[in-house]
Amino acid sequence: MYITDLSIGTPPQPFRAIIDITQSNLFVPSWNCTKNPDRYEVEDCLYHLMYDSAASSTYEPELTPAKLHYYGVYTWGNLSRDDISIGDVSTTGQIFQEASMWHPAYLVDWDEQYDSALGLARFHATNLYDDFNVTSPLENMVQQKVLDRNIFALKHPRTDDEEGELILGGADESFVNSIITLPLINTPAVGNDLNFIAFASAGWQVLASSLSLDSYLDNGPLEIPLPNYIALLTNGYTNMMFPRQMAHQIAEHLDWTDWLDDFSCEKRHRFPNVTIALGPQQHRFVLSPWQYMHEVVDLEGRKRCTLPFHPLVEDGEHPNYILLGTAFLASWYAEFDLDKETIGLAYRDDY
Template sequence: MKISDLGLVCVACTATLIQAEIFSTPVYSVARNSTYAQAKRAAAREDRIARSRTNSHKKSEVKKERARVSRHVRHIEDEQRILKGPVGGVENDDEYLAALEEGRFLDDVRARYGSGVPEWDWNELVYVIDLEVGSPPQSSRALLSISDNDMFLPSVDCTNTCHSHQLYDPSLSNTKTWIGTLFAMDYARCSAFGNLVSDTITFAGLTISQQFGAVDSVGRFTDPDWGNLEWDGLFGLAPSSTHSPHSIPNPTINLRSQKLIQIPVFTLLLPQTPDTPGILTFGTIDHTRYTGSLKVLPLLNHTIAPQTRSTMLPDLITDRWQIPCKSLTISGTSSFYNLRSYIAILETSYPGIGLPSSLVTSLHTYLGMEFRGYDVPPSIPCSRRDSLPVITLHLGDHEFPLTAYEYTLEVDRTDIGGHRCVSLFMEMEDEMEGDVKRIVLGSGFLRNWFVVFNLKEREVAFGKVGVVGIVEEKYEV
């Protein structure tokens, strides 16, 4: 069954549809500059200032810190990043200390994504959903990730690194079962260690039996600059056809196997404004949430060789939402950038649109983007957006045009000159999946589309975001 079989038909055909309860949950954007995170950063900044005043070895510490923040990343075979070599210094220690106190130099972002992630305030950085766990239910808020295919929650045994979080207490649940297996995972934002447990999880109005990690140690979990204080655990929806590395069935697969939905499909509409939540829906496609027709692309994996790509390309990994690339073009010009040697990976945890460094440099130059600081994205006066061209990504057999209102983000900050529009195009090194280079279509791209993720057919469909409607339909298999 293809996406087209999920009821994507004209209104006259709705007699074939089954009206049923809608299984959906709000998706909230977590801002790095939320009030809670700001308070935590301010407290940490005051601590740094106090320490600097009493530190007799300040210059030595500054030298060490300078070396740390001036490093760049390189890739190693297991796709982890290690740091090497200084790439510059700071001439004025006083100015440098002031920058540190203001939190302008942050830590490990580059260790995950290279130089492509700006180290400053983004309005929307991560997305979360609310869960209830166990019987009686315990509340939790989980990071929504389409890049991971398992789940974890911090437990009451996590006493050192899980402060300020809602902790899962297995002893209070009548439905928990210990699996007897250790849980250990390294994610983009944290590493988690603990034990596998099975318990009931309630989300989107559905309750399933789900295995997950009840973790007692979480690394890199207390950095408020990445919104970590706003979420407790992780809820993964990556497209592994069966299991995660810990043999944990994907929640969507569980919903289907436990006969709670008819079709292993979910749809995602990211928040359109900081004050309006998005929506995550299971087993259902709401055609009122997009305009035009859906653009359907095959998910690249080891069993499907895309016809649009070179036969010399190797088999690809199977646990990510990844689709074929063709090119990028700019309206009103003959500019053409060939992307056939790349795959496009969809990630809700990546804030922008990650493209090859040379392409981003060319785009920023052509668009007249201004650079106003080392750790600040290039920007333009927002009044210029109407005069900027449409930039089109060609993915598979479809075109995805982006206007300047979609490839820039409005911000209001004194360090870039007040009200400006920053670029969402981010430089990426030639990151490899096997022997294939990749680009990343993060939230800067995804929030412009209503996205259908079909696990059964391993397809992804995109509908241009339109006026949100109220009629939702469930389809008969």
């Protein structure tokens, strides 16, 4: 979960927004949420900063009913319009959902850490639950010409103590000589596969050509060709996902039976490097176990590691794709260029 500050209204009202490259609809809790007769619904809202339309001189009512689902949180409310700011970038007349009901699903508690999501999808991301489709903050930045360049860059933090960086309208010039540029492809988000539709519709997709793992224990190197495969990039999901048969090959290679198991991070050095070839030039991106593994802390305060390779649920017309979440993306400085229609990746040597 990657959080930035976002403000809405005049004077500005602050919110904590998840930076999500596969989200487009903007939403915030409303002060009207506190008027709900259900006290449990009110309590869910009180964990959040809430938007007060009466306190903003630039607020304009839209009053269209709207519902939304975002990673286990369901919201209902109306559409509203107001000015927004992220850092020194501001746009006017942004339409967003003003949620008068905020309902996390059972056992969902991570929503207490954020109030909104800053959607940086290239296209409008399709969510089959949402019943509204409005111009995203990123689209408004481009249309209102408030960016120096139609580009944004991300350096994701790898630990809770580390700060990341979001650059809107520019790039980190220290990576100019090392960045590898990958052309984006546009595969229609159609069919019945909800995983594919949700992430492909956001538009950050590139060609993939192979996946390989170095030798492990008594197993020699594992080479998996990916002919005509699509790699979907997202920071809204932590793991990397592969077709079920491919995930089974990886599990056999690593002598692993349950992807949810954790283990002592002291064993991390035994695991192999992973290489993914992307783009028409088949650029090879190598990840060490220190890069692709997740670190968690168990109930006894011990540092534990988990593997990020998970099987996709394949139920649609696009079986030839892989999903690369932050287990991949956080290892690289990333530039997203809307005009050139490219993603640039550069290795970060601050590991």
